[in-house]
Amino acid sequence: MATLIGFTGVGLLLLAFVLNLAKLLKAESVPYLLLNLVGAGLACLSSWMIDFMPFVILEGTWAAATLVALIRTLAGGPRPEPG
Numbered sequence: 083m084a085t086l087i088g089f090t091g092v093g094l095l096l097l098a099f100v101l102n103l104a105k106l107l108k109a110e111s112v113p114y115l116l117l118n119l120v121g122a123g124l125a126c127l128s129s130w131m132i133d134f135m136p137f138v139i140l141e142g143t144w145a146a147a148t149l150v151a152l153i154r155t156l157a158g159g160p161r162p163e164p165g
Contacts, residue, residue, distance in 0.1 A: 084128045090124050091127070091128060095121035095122060112156070115151055115155060116152070118144070119152060122145035123145045126142045129141060
């Protein structure tokens, strides 16, 4: 089960990345942020299920940072500039 969850999470992360590179989704857009949040959350869960803590930390941090960006975007507040 952890493998399926992990593949799904990584697939969502890669989908967001490719759509952004193709200029089909902006990094500030809600769909992009949701793909990243769900993808990182699933990848974090998968890593936790197999007890691989380095990726739990990586993906958990990714999900938390994306959640903050999503909340700021939905609230209309400032977001840090990329770069």
